Amino acid sequence: MAHPTLSPAARDHALAEFADGPELDVLVVGGGITGAGIALDAVTRGLRTGIVEAQDWAGGTSQWSSKLVHGGLRYLQQLDFKLVSEALRERELLLDFLAPHLVKPVPFLYPLTHRFWERPYVTAGIGLYDALAHIGAKVATLPYQRHYGFKGVQRVFPDVKPGSMVGAVKYWDGQVDDARLVVTIVRTAVRYGALAANRTRAVAFPKDESGRVVGATVQDLETGEERTVRARTVIAATGVWTEQTQDLAHAEGGLKVLASKGIHIIVPRERIRGESGLILQTEKSVLFIIPWARYWVIGTTDTPYHQDLVNPVATAEDIDYVIDHANVVLDRPLTREDVIGTYAGLRPLLQPGTKKGGGDAQSTKISREHTVTEVAPGLITIAGGKLTTYRVMAEDAVDLALGEERARAVPSVTDRTPLLGAEGYLALSRQAASLGARYDWNEERVQHLLGRYGSAITEITELVEDRPDLGRPLEGAPAYLRAEVVHACTHEGALHLEDLYDTRTRLTWERARHGLDAVEEIADLAAEALGWDARRRAAEVEAYRARCQAEDAAAAAPDETTAAAARAAAPDVLDLVRPSGG
Structure with a gap:
C-alpha cells in the first residue's frame, strides 16, 4: 500500500469530500493524540471517517508533553494496578x-x-x-x-x-516525539481512507428535527470558507477546549475540564x-x-x-x-x-461529576483516567487520559459510538495495525551503514532519519534522488536535512513556517534563539514547496519572528498575567497571511 500524503492538495480534497461526498460514519473533532487515535480506530473498523483540527496536528496539548510513554509509577502508590498494567501494556505495544x-x-x-x-x-x-x-x-x-x-x-x-x-x-x-507520533497516526488513518484537514475548526453542530446532531459546520481557517459535514456520529476530542466544544451543541450534559x-x-x-x-x-x-x-x-x-x-x-x-x-x-x-x-x-x-447533568450508564464509559460520554444525541465527548493510553481511549470512544452489539461485531484492530514507518523498520535499521554510504550520511544522521520516519525514510531518499541538494543539512540547524523541510510540506501537512518549527521539527525549542539561524533557508524551501509568493514568504517569517520575540518577553515576565499579555502581542500567522476578505 502506497504511503499517504498530507499535502495541500490532499487537504483540499478532504474539505471537498466533507461538503459534497457521502455522509461520514464518524467525524472526529480534534487532531491531538486522542482524536488521531480515534480516527485510526474508526477507519480501520471500516467506518467512513473524517477528522478536523482547528490548529495544526498536535497543535494543542499533544506537542507539549514530557514526551514519555510510561505506566505511571505514581499510580502504584495508589494501588491502582489495573491502570498501571493497562498503560504498561500499551507501552510495550508501541515499543515492540x-x-x-x-x-x-x-x-x-x-x-x-x-x-x-x-x-x-x-x-x-x-x-x-x-x-x-x-x-x-x-x-x-x-x-x-x-x-x-x-x-x-x-x-x-x-x-x-x-x-x-x-x-x-x-x-x-x-x-x-509526541508531535511526530500524532502526525504519524493521522497519516496512518489517511492510509486506510480517512479524510483529514488541519486548520479547520468546527463552529456549529447542526441538528435534525428530533434534536440529534447530524454533523458539523466547519470553517477552513486558511480561507474563512465554511462547509457543512454530514456525519452519523461526531466524536469531540478537544482537550482543554472540551466545554467550548460541547457548548456549540447546546448540550444539557457534558464533561467539565480544567x-x-x-x-x-x-x-x-x-x-x-x-x-x-x-x-x-x-x-x-x-x-x-x-x-x-x-x-x-x-x-x-x-x-x-x-x-x-x-x-x-x-x-x-x-x-x-x-x-x-x-x-x-x-x-x-x-x-x-x-x-x-x-x-x-x-x-x-477531568473534573468529578458533570457540567449540567450527564449521561446514563448506557451512554458513558469511565476509566480511572478518562471518560467518554454522549453529551447530546449524535455527539460524543472524550476527555482526560494520557498519551500512553491513546489507543485504549480511542477504542472506548468508537465502541460507544457503535453501541455494544455492533462494537462486538467489528472490534478494534489498532493493536494489530502498525503505524506508518513501523513495517520494515528493523530490517532497514540493520542496513543503516549502506544507506548512509549511498547518500554520504554518517551513522548519527541515518539513525536520526530512521527514528523520525522508520521505513518511510524512502520518502526522504526519493526527494534526495530527485534533488541532491536536499540531502544537505540545513546550514543554521544541521541536525535536519533540507529534504525534511520539503517532506513536511508535501507529505506531513505543514501549511505555515511555525508548523515546520513546532511539530515537524523541534527547532522552536531545541535550538538557541528558537532556531532563527535557519529561518531564511527554511522559508525558502517552504515557499518553493507550498507555492508562496514573496509577500506570503515575508509574512510567514515576520509572524514567526514576532512570536519568538513575544515568547522571550513572556519568559522574562514575573507572573502568568504579564506573560500572557506579552505573548498576545504577537499576531496570529493567519491574520497576516489570510487572503483579504477571508
Whole structure:
C-alpha cells in the first residue's frame, strides 16, 4: 500500500469530500493524540471517517508533553494496578510493534535518600512495575531494574551532587516525539481512507428535527470558507477546549475540564554529564531530567491556568522553579544562561461529576483516567487520559459510538495495525551503514532519519534522488536535512513556517534563539514547496519572528498575567497571511 500524503492538495480534497461526498460514519473533532487515535480506530473498523483540527496536528496539548510513554509509577502508590498494567501494556505495544521507530527505551534513576527502609520499598514498587510490564508480553522489551550505591550513581550520572542521595534504582520507560507520533497516526488513518484537514475548526453542530446532531459546520481557517459535514456520529476530542466544544451543541450534559499548565526547559546535552535520566519528587509534581540525543528535557510543573488556551507560555517563575528543583541533585548548578529553549502545555484535567447533568450508564464509559460520554444525541465527548493510553481511549470512544452489539461485531484492530514507518523498520535499521554510504550520511544522521520516519525514510531518499541538494543539512540547524523541510510540506501537512518549527521539527525549542539561524533557508524551501509568493514568504517569517520575540518577553515576565499579555502581542500567522476578505 502506497504511503499517504498530507499535502495541500490532499487537504483540499478532504474539505471537498466533507461538503459534497457521502455522509461520514464518524467525524472526529480534534487532531491531538486522542482524536488521531480515534480516527485510526474508526477507519480501520471500516467506518467512513473524517477528522478536523482547528490548529495544526498536535497543535494543542499533544506537542507539549514530557514526551514519555510510561505506566505511571505514581499510580502504584495508589494501588491502582489495573491502570498501571493497562498503560504498561500499551507501552510495550508501541515499543515492540506499533511504533518501534518512534518510541525508544530510556533509562531513569529513582534516587534513594534514606539508607535502610527506602530501598526495599522502592525495590518492591519498581519490581512490580517491571513484572506488570512483562506479564503476558511476548518479548521483554525493557530490562529489569538495577541497583546502585552513590558511587555507582556517580558512574552512571557523573554530575550528581554529593549528599543529594545515598543511591538509586535504575528502571526503564519509553520516550517519544509526541508531535511526530500524532502526525504519524493521522497519516496512518489517511492510509486506510480517512479524510483529514488541519486548520479547520468546527463552529456549529447542526441538528435534525428530533434534536440529534447530524454533523458539523466547519470553517477552513486558511480561507474563512465554511462547509457543512454530514456525519452519523461526531466524536469531540478537544482537550482543554472540551466545554467550548460541547457548548456549540447546546448540550444539557457534558464533561467539565480544567486546564493545568506544565512547562519544560531545554539544556544542551553536554551541559549535564549523565547517561541516564532522573525522576524527582517535588512538592507539586514529578520532575523528570530526560536525556535526548542533543539536549536534556527537564520538567514539569503543575499549576492552575486561566489565560489564553491557545498560547500558554513559560514565565520566569516557572523556569526558575524547574531550575531550582533540578539543582537539588546537580553538582554543577544550572542557570538561566544554560536554558536554550522552553515550552509550555496544558493538561486537560477531568473534573468529578458533570457540567449540567450527564449521561446514563448506557451512554458513558469511565476509566480511572478518562471518560467518554454522549453529551447530546449524535455527539460524543472524550476527555482526560494520557498519551500512553491513546489507543485504549480511542477504542472506548468508537465502541460507544457503535453501541455494544455492533462494537462486538467489528472490534478494534489498532493493536494489530502498525503505524506508518513501523513495517520494515528493523530490517532497514540493520542496513543503516549502506544507506548512509549511498547518500554520504554518517551513522548519527541515518539513525536520526530512521527514528523520525522508520521505513518511510524512502520518502526522504526519493526527494534526495530527485534533488541532491536536499540531502544537505540545513546550514543554521544541521541536525535536519533540507529534504525534511520539503517532506513536511508535501507529505506531513505543514501549511505555515511555525508548523515546520513546532511539530515537524523541534527547532522552536531545541535550538538557541528558537532556531532563527535557519529561518531564511527554511522559508525558502517552504515557499518553493507550498507555492508562496514573496509577500506570503515575508509574512510567514515576520509572524514567526514576532512570536519568538513575544515568547522571550513572556519568559522574562514575573507572573502568568504579564506573560500572557506579552505573548498576545504577537499576531496570529493567519491574520497576516489570510487572503483579504477571508
